[in-house]
Amino acid sequence: METVRVGLVADPAKPTDVARRNQDLVSENGRPDWDIEVVSEPFTAASEEPEAALGRLDELAHEHSWDVVVGLTELPLHDDDERYLLVDADPRRRTAVLSLPAFGGLDMHRRSRSALRTLISEMTDRPAGTDHRVSLSRRWGRLRVLLGMVLANRPWLLVPGLKSAMVAALTTGAIATINSTVWLLAGSLSTWRLVIAMVVSIALVVGWLTIDGELWDRPEDDSQQARSRSRLYNASTLLTLTVGGVICYAALYLMNLAWALFVLDPAVMGGYLQMSFDYPDLFVLSWFVASAATVGGALGSGLESDEAIRAAAYSKREEERRTRLARRGRRRGH
Template structure:
């Protein structure tokens, strides 16, 4: 029985990983015909923000490789003409489709994408139907799921190793501040709610500094409502990504400073030096305050990173390429 030739054209990074995992499944259609799956890793949505252009490029791939069915996997948020975000856009006549991975929500993406791909390819392999199929997302709940998918695609946890200079500056600041008697006095004089305000302020400062220093704020390419809405979505995902990454850094700094304080400090000795009662509970308050101060020091260290390093730490591969293209095309004054 002649197999169905299926082409999976995937953007680099996560979409390519999803495509390769699906190829290993070796599925068949309802008639028992095997699927011969080929994976092409290519940024087919580069310089492309509309789904029609993406489908046209996939059709060209299908002709070139003589595929029966072709599906594009992308981290691009898809939209229709009415402004609704899409999970899937299909041209059944050309037997091509685009699947937006962020629309899956980012959680259990491999499992969900495998199910979606199986259903999608099975439907397009059925030549009895030539109608176009579009899967739109609910306007409110779908928007939140799309945002979550974009944030997870940006991998905020990679902000930690991506900002090495900032972390070195923060760790150095924390190590020195921990053994400073003035820091002990300040930490002991602050109530928990003041320490909480210091935490929020320090996290907000470094997040804002990263946006400004790395020029991460997206601007609409034109004055249309679609362009403005797209920029709001990108900027929101950037802020949430950076915020999550900075919080991870903050918690890591807290734990490292706590270990350092427990190793080098004796509360009884420090209490005698300061002429006040000090116990191990005060070490936790000191470490809390030092973590906030070290985070501000880390913001200064982030200025030593290149803009490329900051973007690589804050964005998915596709979004990083998109920002680089916009920066190249932007007129210089």
């Protein structure tokens, strides 16, 4: 049997990595042979609708003389009933789109490998037929896609992506740790007040980044579909920033604690304040200082450009989508 030429067209960054890891994919019985070529291209740039994506993939199949083509994207796909899709395929044209967020972000490589093998096999063995869609359940589909979008945004990279904010946070923490007024404040606060300070500081970071970076998504029209889509993107943004903010807070707490243990002597502090002070109090001090440092980091993020904030907060594909929408909004404003 002759070799089947397969094209994997992937959005830049994570989808391209997933596609390249599957370049050695073979059918279950090894026949027919699959000659897989990977092309990294944002094929959903013009439109997020599945039909538009399938049309672009069909064009690429003709350009590259592929027998089968599958697109991998980090954007969520949905049908006309607003059910989220894992797969949208057109067996007649031997084209399909695979939405990676629909996997929920967990065990991505194994699950995508299994899905690609099934897709390619079905379109190779049964090329004729009607359009084929694999949709998620209404109850859990949105949550699964949301989790996949948040993990695709890699919230743990938010802190190193905002260098000015991190410098401001570390500077605030270092100065606050050796300030006697801060010692008094930390010692006078009850546990629930410290918890409130922590929650408020993280919420301030999330709100400031959302506003300053213009990250809030607005529906393109008044349709229910557009509003639903915007709610999903905004939920993804808030969760990404919240997780990133919590990671930032934890990192600041540990660094401030290490700094406090290194430079402060509880006996000297107690004598200066004329009150009892011991090493366990340094943990409370570092907790309060972490809240102050987080607020300092939020203010420091104002030195970052909108593009830098979007690059730190989003996956590559989502960053491109947001940047495109922001430019479109500025043009409309003019």
